[in-house]
Each structure stands twice: as C-alpha cells, then as structure tokens.
Amino acid sequence: MKCTVFVPSHITGFFEIVEHHNPLIKGSRGAGVTLNRGVISQVNVTDGNGEIIIKTNGSNYPLEGSVSYKTLDLLRKQFPEEIRWDEKKITIHHQTQVPIEAGFGVSAGSALGTSMSLSKLLKLPLTYNQAAAVAHRAEVELNTGLGDVMGAVMGGFPIRLEPGAPGFGKADRLLDDKVTVKGYEKDFKDINFEDIKYKSIGKDGGELYVISKSLGTIETSSVLKSPEMTRRVNKVARELLGKLISSPQISNFMDLSLEFAQKTGLIDEEVMEIVEVMKEETIGASMAMLGKTAFSISQTPDSSVEGVMVAKVDSCGCRFF
Amino acid sequence: MKCTVFVPSHITGFFEIVEHHNPLIKGSRGAGVTLNRGVISQVNVTDGNGEIIIKTNGSNYPLEGSVSYKTLDLLRKQFPEEIRWDEKKITIHHQTQVPIEAGFGVSAGSALGTSMSLSKLLKLPLTYNQAAAVAHRAEVELNTGLGDVMGAVMGGFPIRLEPGAPGFGKADRLLDDKVTVKGYEKDFKDINFEDIKYKSIGKDGGELYVISKSLGTIETSSVLKSPEMTRRVNKVARELLGKLISSPQISNFMDLSLEFAQKTGLIDEEVMEIVEVMKEETIGASMAMLGKTAFSISQTPDSSVEGVMVAKVDSCGCRFF
Structure with a gap:
C-alpha cells in the first residue's frame, strides 16, 4: 500500500518565537507565503521485518536526526499496540522541488508527508489536524522549524496568530492570495455562466x-x-x-x-x-x-x-x- | 472591477445547535462533506449611485431577506466611512451547481461569495477568516445556516468541533478525503519522480x-x-x-x-x-x-x-x- 502527499513550500517573512514546555503549543507567530512547489512524499508500507528506508531525492540519509524518522518514531510511540511495526517494511521517498536549508520549509514538508501518509496507510485513528500535529512536534523537538507545518497546512499567505501545531495554534490567511482573474476577459454582461458551470476549479487560477x-x-x-x-x-x-x-x-x-x-x-x-x-x-x-x-x-x-x-x-x- | 469566487457545496451529516447571543460564536458542532460543485459568484463593482443588483441563476430576487444582501449590508455597516457606498454600483451574480433549499449549503455559498468578493474588490482591511465571518453572521441572523460557512471554508470532510464563524469556531477534517491515488499505476520502484516534479497538483486527484x-x-x-x-x-x-x-x-x-x-x-x-x-x-x-x-x-x-x-x-x- 502506498500513497503520495504534496506539501507546499512555506516561506516565513517574519516570526516571533513562543516557548512552551508542551511541543504542541510551542511554536511561532508570524506570516508567510506558500508555493505551488514543495515536497512530494511517496510512502510505501508492505509486510516486512521492521525495516525503515528514508530517501530524499534518491539518496539515503542516516535515520537519527532526520525529521521524517522522528515523525515516524512519534507515531510508533503513540500507537505501540495498534500497529505491528516490527512486521512492516516502511519506505519513504521525498522529492524536493525547492532548495534544502534555504528557508523553504523542506523539513516541515518531509515531516508532514511522513505523518499524513503513514496515518492514512496504517489507518491510524487520527484526524487531519492530529496527523499534522505529529509533524509539528517532530519539528519542534528537533529545532528544525516552529511554524512551517501550520503554514503548509493553511496554504495561501498564512498568518500564524497563535503558536502551536494545527488544532492547537491559531491561523488565518491574507484574503488576496489571488489578485487577478484568469480566462474571463469577456465583458461582464456577456459572461455565459454555462461556460464555467462544470469547469474544474484549478488551484492555479490566480496569477501571483x-x-x-x-x-x-x-x-x-x-x-x-x-x-x-x-x-x-x-x-x-x-x-x-x-x-x-x-x-x-x-x-x-x-x-x-x-x-x-x-x-x-x-x-x-x-x-x-x-x-x-x-x-x-x-x-x-x-x-x-x-x-x-x-x-x-x-x-x-x-x-x-x-x-x-x-x-x-x-x-x-x-x-x- | 470584478472577481469570481467558487464556494464548494457543504452537506451536513449530523449537527448540534449551540445558542449564543453573539452571532459570531453561535453556530453548530457536527460533521459533513464538501463537493466540487457549489456556488460560483461573480461580483462586479463600478461607479454608480448606490445600485445593488443580486441575481441567482439569472433571476432577480427581492433584496430583503436575501442572504447576499444581508452580507453586503453587514459590510456596509462595518465600513460606513471607508467606502463611498452611494457612489458604487454593485452587481452580484450567483450560479448554483447544486439544488437550492435541499441541504447543499447554497445560502452559505451565496453569503461567502458575496463577502469574499466585496472584501477583495473594495480592498477592505479584512483577512480571509474575517471576511468569511461576515458570511457566517449573515447566515445566523437570517437563520439560513449555522455551520455551512465554516464547512465550505475547510473543504474535504469538515468536522466542526466548536461552533462559530471562521476565526471564532474550531474545525478539523477527516484525514482520508482522498482514498486512492490516481495516475501512478506503475510499480513503486519504477516511479520516476521527474514525471511528477512539475505536475500541477490537481484538487481532483482523489477518486471519492x-x-x-x-x-x-x-x-x-x-x-x-x-x-x-x-x-x-x-x-x-x-x-x-x-x-x-x-x-x-x-x-x-x-x-x-x-x-x-x-x-x-x-x-x-x-x-x-x-x-x-x-x-x-x-x-x-x-x-x-x-x-x-x-x-x-x-x-x-x-x-x-x-x-x-x-x-x-x-x-x-x-x-x-
């Protein structure tokens, strides 16, 4: 069983660090923008003997210190009985579409790709925010990020009002993440709504x-x-x-x-x-x-x-x- | 100046009504699903003499009692000085892709289409959630809905944990709103990530x-x-x-x-x-x-x-x- 997750890159413009002993509440306030490029994670779960393989752009990295492994480990500790982890083989492939360690939130993308995919494939009893919160916790505990998980979940121009993981923190967005309307150059009176009635509503409609x-x-x-x-x-x-x-x-x-x-x-x-x-x-x-x-x-x-x-x-x- | 908004239809599966004297906090808890059909609103603002025209599927309806007009009126009262309302002509065209008064949240779609479009076109100092909150308030004050605005903002399978408008209530989603992966039928080992590297990530990727x-x-x-x-x-x-x-x-x-x-x-x-x-x-x-x-x-x-x-x-x- 496998699945693929896309996590948009999140660039932070400004931020305030908020300390807390609970990693789900610790995080940052601030604002940023998300991109239609980011991290694509393909995760595969098969029968096995507890093997874990994590690759980024085709290369293996040591598991220790990796945010993907940390995320997996948190899930393993949260559900020690529900899943027979030692009878699975888990393969995680990340493909990055943006530079690494350059402020594009690649670590959040890797963590989210891991937590979302594993939660779904292993049918863990987690909601969307609960699965995302595991990624936030991994980021905070490794000091790799404080607000990118929340940003990547929001899309658009995220405004992080209160720190913490999705479901714990609080976020909003700038309204105008799409500035112009595409493909409707005709005069307003001449618009035939039938034209767009069953049109697929693309996420790339805007031109920003x-x-x-x-x-x-x-x-x-x-x-x-x-x-x-x-x-x-x-x-x-x-x-x-x-x-x-x-x-x-x-x-x-x-x-x-x-x-x-x-x-x-x-x-x-x-x-x-x-x-x-x-x-x-x-x-x-x-x-x-x-x-x-x-x-x-x-x-x-x-x-x-x-x-x-x-x-x-x-x-x-x-x-x- | 004009813009177009798509609001997904939101069907509620079950709900609990929560009363509150503040319409931004009043609402419902519950769960539902959103559809890739809904209400498309095209809004046009030009110079004028305070004219307001609201049409649904090409027909005029009385302004009084209309959730779109209520939404517009709330914005007008919130920003009486900032905008010269009596020097504008506002035209709102809703096209519904789902049945009306049949549980598809058309009133929320109309209210959201109105508040989002006007906030953007008139450059009102509102965030995404603040603009959506005006639509929620219009719904609550007219008794046309209690949770559809929050649902339509979330997408997927919204779980409304705490009642209220976006930014006031609290919501989550079921994780598995996409059950299968489309277009990646090849064996896992043979996946060429380059194939999907710059692929547009469609909102319709799932097959549910x-x-x-x-x-x-x-x-x-x-x-x-x-x-x-x-x-x-x-x-x-x-x-x-x-x-x-x-x-x-x-x-x-x-x-x-x-x-x-x-x-x-x-x-x-x-x-x-x-x-x-x-x-x-x-x-x-x-x-x-x-x-x-x-x-x-x-x-x-x-x-x-x-x-x-x-x-x-x-x-x-x-x-x-």
Whole structure:
C-alpha cells in the first residue's frame, strides 16, 4: 500500500518565537507565503521485518536526526499496540522541488508527508489536524522549524496568530492570495455562466508569483537554539503581527518582512543586494526566514535577477494526490 | 472591477445547535462533506449611485431577506466611512451547481461569495477568516445556516468541533478525503519522480464521489427556529461528535449521520428508501441536513438510483478563481 502527499513550500517573512514546555503549543507567530512547489512524499508500507528506508531525492540519509524518522518514531510511540511495526517494511521517498536549508520549509514538508501518509496507510485513528500535529512536534523537538507545518497546512499567505501545531495554534490567511482573474476577459454582461458551470476549479487560477533566489544554506536549528537571537527576533517581531492584521495586504506583509529582516540583522549584504533589485520590480521583497534566500511576490513571472526560481502561490495547503 | 469566487457545496451529516447571543460564536458542532460543485459568484463593482443588483441563476430576487444582501449590508455597516457606498454600483451574480433549499449549503455559498468578493474588490482591511465571518453572521441572523460557512471554508470532510464563524469556531477534517491515488499505476520502484516534479497538483486527484438525489426542499429556517426540534436534535447529536473523533473514518461518519437522521426523526420514508439502496452500493448513505436529499460517499460514480447527481469531494475550500 502506498500513497503520495504534496506539501507546499512555506516561506516565513517574519516570526516571533513562543516557548512552551508542551511541543504542541510551542511554536511561532508570524506570516508567510506558500508555493505551488514543495515536497512530494511517496510512502510505501508492505509486510516486512521492521525495516525503515528514508530517501530524499534518491539518496539515503542516516535515520537519527532526520525529521521524517522522528515523525515516524512519534507515531510508533503513540500507537505501540495498534500497529505491528516490527512486521512492516516502511519506505519513504521525498522529492524536493525547492532548495534544502534555504528557508523553504523542506523539513516541515518531509515531516508532514511522513505523518499524513503513514496515518492514512496504517489507518491510524487520527484526524487531519492530529496527523499534522505529529509533524509539528517532530519539528519542534528537533529545532528544525516552529511554524512551517501550520503554514503548509493553511496554504495561501498564512498568518500564524497563535503558536502551536494545527488544532492547537491559531491561523488565518491574507484574503488576496489571488489578485487577478484568469480566462474571463469577456465583458461582464456577456459572461455565459454555462461556460464555467462544470469547469474544474484549478488551484492555479490566480496569477501571483513567488520569485526567489537562494545563495546558500542556514541551519535553522543553529539560529533557533541561540537565546540572544531569540531575544532580538522577538523584540522586533512583537508589533509586526498587529500591523499586518490592521492592514492585511500583500504589499504590507512584504514591507513588514523586510523591516524584520533588517532590524534583526538576519539579512546580510549579499541577500540585501538582490532584495533591492527585486523590490523595484515586484509587490515587495525580503529574505526567507531562515535561509540565505531572497524572495519576492510579483504579478509577473519576469525578473532581471539571474537564476531565480519562479513559483506560483499555492492556495490549498498540504494534500494527498 | 470584478472577481469570481467558487464556494464548494457543504452537506451536513449530523449537527448540534449551540445558542449564543453573539452571532459570531453561535453556530453548530457536527460533521459533513464538501463537493466540487457549489456556488460560483461573480461580483462586479463600478461607479454608480448606490445600485445593488443580486441575481441567482439569472433571476432577480427581492433584496430583503436575501442572504447576499444581508452580507453586503453587514459590510456596509462595518465600513460606513471607508467606502463611498452611494457612489458604487454593485452587481452580484450567483450560479448554483447544486439544488437550492435541499441541504447543499447554497445560502452559505451565496453569503461567502458575496463577502469574499466585496472584501477583495473594495480592498477592505479584512483577512480571509474575517471576511468569511461576515458570511457566517449573515447566515445566523437570517437563520439560513449555522455551520455551512465554516464547512465550505475547510473543504474535504469538515468536522466542526466548536461552533462559530471562521476565526471564532474550531474545525478539523477527516484525514482520508482522498482514498486512492490516481495516475501512478506503475510499480513503486519504477516511479520516476521527474514525471511528477512539475505536475500541477490537481484538487481532483482523489477518486471519492458524493452521489445524491434530491426529492424536494426544506426551508432551513423553519427547522432552526423550532425549540422542540432544537432539543431533539441536540439530545441525539451530543455524543456523535465524540464517537467520530475516536474513530475518524468516512464509513463511521456516514453511519453516525444515518443514526442521527433516524433518531431525530428528520428523515422520512421517501428519503429512507433511497438511502437504503445507496447504502448497499457505497461507503455509506444518509440524509443531507437540512434538505429532502439522500446522499452517499462512494468510491465509484455509479449508482442504481435514477437521476442522481454525482460530484467529487472538494479538498480545498472556498477560493477565488
């Protein structure tokens, strides 16, 4: 038995770290954007002797320290009796469509792909949020992320109002994740509703692009573990969420993100140079948190920056396919 | 300026009414399913003299008592200064892809189509949930629905854990809204991930059908206003949600829905006859709350019942397109 899950990439624009002894409540507040590229996980469960194989882009990685293995292990501990784990062979293949350790939430994608797939294939008694919460917990316990699981579940432009796993935290979205309407160029009076009556409603109907350029990697856990950085991040972040809620527009989200990147000192000169070029050409640009990556939201896929990755905004969130 | 919104139809399987003086907190707990058919709303805002035109399937209806007008009116009262309402002409066209007053949540679709479109076109300072909350409030104040707005926002098989508008209530989903994987018939080892790397992730990837047959209409408000019916509904519903959470499977959801329909006495003989035929052929069948409609969840689109409507499960929720 196998299944495939797509988890959109989630880029955080700004965030506030919220500590809690319960990993399901610990997390971050903040805002971000999800992409129609991310992590595709194909998971296969067959009869076996407890073998576990985890591959990312075709390569094996050590199980220890891997967020996928951590997720699997949490499920195993949560359901020790219900499933005969030692009589299964579990194979997890992740394919990443975005750079790793560059602020695209690949670890959240891997964790969610694992928890959603295994919950479904093993028929675990978990709801959508309960399965996603296991992925959040794995992220928090390994310090690989604090809000990407919630973001990837929401889709669009997630606003994380209260920290925690899906079902524990609280999230909303910017309304305007699709700016233009496609394919209805005719005059309003001439619209024949029959034309669209049975049309498949595509998730890509909108035309809003996320243009990004990655210059290298930052290990999220190295930043999340530093108390000094936590203090600085939280001091800057505290008022940004309120500012976004009172004017929940994409341009404002991007302005606040750049303010965050600069005031925390997380953005370096190299990334800032690209951000400045992107800013001129788009709705707004900043640095992906946490990665050595410049990103922008644009109404066109064009960019004068060389070697960019162009994606669309995802508006649906983590899903099977 | 115009835009188009698709709101999936939401069928409730069972529900508990929760009273509250605040219409944003008042609502229902319960569970249901969303369809890839629903209400498509096209809204147009131009310069004018305060004209408001609302059409459903091409016909004009009186504004008073219409949930679309109520929604518009709530927005107008919430933003009396920000928008020059008397200098606009607002045209709202709803096209319904499902029967009206038959338990498919058409009123929620109309309200959401109105609030989402106007919030976006008029650039109101509202988030996704805040705009949706206006639709919920309109529904509650007109007694046209208590949980369909939350359901339509969630997509999939929504579980409404706590009553209220999006952002106020609390909801989850059944995990397995897609049962099979489509288009990956090849042996697992032979999967070339490159094949799917840039594939558009369709919302219709799964193959789970909602087969329904409507025999007539029930006016939701007539049922929601009766204190005797409220008591009966709530007495039966109270324990069903807990039973669903402890075994969150589609088959269980459908069994509990039928238990609800029978114990409340809401299902009549005519609908029950069809439900019995559907039950034999599908994962489960019951009556749409509140409509004279039999519905079932099935892994095939086939049915021996004549004149059924066949839809797929929507897994994305209310969205622009």
